[in-house]
Amino acid sequence: MIRPTCTPHRIIPPLRILRHYHPTPTRRTTAPNPSPPGLASQLLRKLPGGNTQTPTSHEGKPQPTPRGTKVPIAEQHKIHVSPQQQQQQQHHKEAAPSGSRISRVAERRRVRRKAKKERKKAERRTAAAGTGTGSAVPMGAGHGERSVSTEEARDRFEALLGEFRAGRTEHEHALAEAEAEAEDLDQPVVPEEVVQAVMEEMTMERDKSFGNTCAQGTLEAKKLSITGLVPDYEQPPVASLKRGLSRVLFNPTVHFLRDPHSLVYNFPPSLERIPPRETFAAHRLPGYVTASQDTDLAALARQHGLRYFGSTSTLTAALSQIYFLISGFRPVNTSGLSQAFADERNDFTAGAKLPAMLWVRHMGDGLYAVDNDKRWDVEENVLSDLGRVMEKMLTSDEKEMARFMTSSPESAVPEAERQQREAYHYSKARSLLMRSQLDCKDARLPGKGTFDIKTRAALVIRHDRANWEENSAYDIHKLTGLKESFEKEFYDMTRSAFLKYSMQVRIGNMDGIFVAYHNTARIFGFQYISLAEMDSILHGSPEMGAQAFKYAVALFETILDEATAIYPEQTFNLVLEAVKSTTTGGHLNIFVTPETPNEETPIVQFKLEVANKLEGSAVQGPVEFEKHPKRRGRVTWTMDYKLSRNHDTAAGKQRARDQLHAARNKIKNMAMLSLPAGKTKEDMERAEKTRSTETTRCTDDDTPLDPSRLEVKPVPSLPAVMLKWKEPDHHILRMREMAQQSGKGYRRRMAAVQGRKPVVYRDHS
Structure with a gap:
């Protein structure tokens, strides 16, 4: 087999979605805004200390962000919250006693959210059983654009963090912020296209560390x-x-x-x-x-x-x-x-x-x-x-x-x-x-x-x-x-x-x-x-x-x-x-690494x-050969x-x-x-x-053996x-x-x- 010389790395096609869920429509309170250019890049490059507030008018509606301003991912994609909802959230935060992890009110909310999630899971399983296939339908099939639920968004971001945790701590702040917003609102906050864009861009950035393809080809067992x-x-x-x-x-x-x-x-x-x-x-x-x-x-x-x-x-x-x-x-x-x-x-x-x-x-x-x-x-x-x-x-x-x-x-x-x-x-x-x-x-x-x-x-x-x-x-x-x-x-x-x-x-x-x-x-x-x-x-x-x-x-x-x-x-x-x-x-x-490495090697x-x-x-x-339709014959x-x-x-x-x-x-x-x-x-x-210092053995008459033996x-x-x-x-x-x-x-x-x-x-x- 001839090995090709190193050639410039080619970006792999977009990755498949982590999970497939049944396309249960999720209600939006407002229509989603088109994703701004460089959306995933803004997420990946968000630095601590940037602008953490989204400009709003006296009516409480979000205003356009000045060009060049760093906006947190949670602010870019969360659904608009009315002043009354904001006051209610602030009331819940103030209700928590000093030094405690969570108030009783927040605990009840958490229990209700968990029960709601379990009901949704049961509904999805029931829907899958009703189709007779039991397989999930790709997201967005026949339903147009949809949002990802809070649970789905959290699962996806946790998977991303696990994948890119090494050397990527600068992204954890943005991801944690988005997750915290989802927990507070209990509403779908991250559009599906954003999750996919983030996955693709993070993968491409990771692959930039491997810029040269040194060998590639196709193997056939025969x-x-x-x-x-x-x-x-x-x-x-x-x-x-x-x-x-x-x-x-x-x-x-x-x-x-x-x-x-x-x-x-x-x-x-x-x-x-x-x-x-x-x-x-x-x-x-x-x-x-x-x-x-x-x-x-x-x-x-x-x-x-x-x-x-x-x-x-x-x-x-x-x-x-x-x-x-x-x-x-x-x-x-x-x-x-x-x-x-x-x-x-x-x-x-x-x-x-x-x-x-x-x-x-x-x-x-x-x-x-x-x-x-x-x-x-x-x-x-x-x-x-x-x-x-x-x-x-x-x-x-x-x-x-x-x-x-x-x-x-x-x-x-x-x-x-x-x-x-x-x-x-x-x-x-x-x-x-x-x-x-x-x-x-x-x-x-x-x-x-x-x-x-x-x-x-x-x-x-x-x-x-x-x-x-x-x-x-x-x-x-x-x-x-x-x-x-x-x-x-x-x-x-x-x-x-x-x-x-x-x-x-x-x-x-x-x-x-x-x-x-x-x-x-x-x-x-x-x-x-x-x-x-x-x-x-x-x-x-x-x-x-x-x-x-x-x-x-x-x-x-x-x-x-x-x-x-x-x-x-x-x-x-x-x-x-x-x-x-x-x-x-x-x-x-x-x-x-060479035989005698050092810190600079x-x-x-x-x-x-x-x-x-x-x-x-x-x-x-x-x-899995055994699950292939041709399992009774030879599978290629x-x-x-x-x-x-x-x-x-x-x-x-x-x-x-x-x-x-x-x-x-x-x-x-x-x-x-x-x-x-x-x-x-x-x-x-x-x-x-004691074991490390024992380098000789003795014969029956207590004379040392030849070490070469x-x-x-x-x-x-x-x-x-x-x-x-x-x-x-x-x-x-x-x-x-x-x-x-x-x-x-x-x-x-x-x-x-x-x-x-x-x-x-x-x-x-």
Whole structure:
């Protein structure tokens, strides 16, 4: 694909209206005056201290405003109020006691207004039901010019404020003034054409910060391809499930490790208890190799003429942000869950929507490696450490597992085995090489038979990470329900992790994921989830999932092309964040900064916008293949995109800094943890210092190990995110109480079989 050079930015067509209401005629006391020239400009440029009074004659009628006089928006467009009405309003204001928020009279007026609004809403719903369609009619259709009601005007201005709040405080005075006038008059005060003009002009002014279109075009899924690559060297064999776990792969449901009713084990009892992480010698396993340190990956990219390469853990963060944009911020489908979740949220969690923080490292010869920016890593390493323990448990028998316990000598695992390379699958797009680690394989599964292993901690563990030891009392013993159930964990996983999991499976050309549910002390059960099932929940169909993945990869390549053109043959930091908008649908913010920035270093900001089409028709909102008339066949999804760069001006640079700062703050907020039970801030700070100074391990005879064998590597800089501690709020305290009560229930059930030999299910048929 040929990338066009930067061309002058073209103003986008007028935006669609935020909402559509039924055209119920609204009575005017006077005919509206034509909108004066520059109406929206006067609103946007209204400054405090301007003329706040509209000249009036002795009859109380408004007089023409002298040319050049700044008139508040509320004065320009409010309906004429008689002197008697003004006196009545003044009387209500004076009736309020000194120091009180509102008088009793005003309170009664507020209640009446609220009741009136509710009646109007009910009338609109009744009218919609009477049409038999239930869809709103565009404003002004068949009724000529009309005003917007007080409620509608307030909703629109609140939406505008939310959209343009950053760096636009000078407009809030005018908007607040118009809202206050609407509240006092309880009449329609803002004509529809004014709202539309304001929206268009504010959007155009915002877009002036992005004056250069650096890349644009149309994407078609059938013209994009992602294919596998086979390396020249021989790869190690892929592990397989042990201890009878393979039967989970061919029965699509949750499997209790131990039946909660009969307390009979469905799998070997040795799988139930998770070894404490301090008893597992994780350093005996092959270490994780980042993309920039993988010489084989770099050589494979050079061999096939690819400019960029990265691993799944890094790439999925960026691809997820792009997916949010191109899918129209589509929610997940929770209709397959029980009635208990009918009223639960179906959007992605805040953690899943965190901005992607990446390093793009120049490797020489025009080659770039994409790594995670570990300075912003807020993941709790306890869960990742225990994940490695459980992954080894699931793919090893008891004898093999014993070699990796600290109770066995260091010689139990030879050095050659520790240095052995993991098995990978490689995929390539136009200019991007993707690496995916292969966890497990069963030849009976479709395709190559490979799948990913995921260890999923219970909700109370993940939402209260620092208190994981005490919360490990939590028990899962039900299939469905809002508490102590596999369904609750599955629901939370769809919103927080399914998008990442599905992309990892696609990069690795795998069939699905094998999930082990646990509480850091015990494993509760297992479930196999195919890629087709994840697609149904995330995208509505596998067809949309496959096309969305292609589009996300293609757009990420375009972003990398433009970013490397800004800093050629340099290492730079890349931040991606999808921003949802009620007016434009949304866009992707992209920030590019050099490796060693300072206060004077300009932050280059790009903005990616897309326009989706299904079967040639424009799509507003989420992309939904399953609701299209041709859903039984293949739906054609095309996408127009435009990548713009901000102006190299003082205002543009400051805007980029402010928005990048806001994106980073979202990650910093995730590093605020609740203090564990019985601990103080001083205790946690001392523990953190102790962990940071531990740089060596000891063997069985207390002799230090060779540091080169450890997974401890020097870091280039201190982390940008430091853990901070706070007192647990009522939500956390309630969750901890739930965990303790759940643990008591588990102990009561276990008391019935205490002292008995465990019973393991065996098929004797």
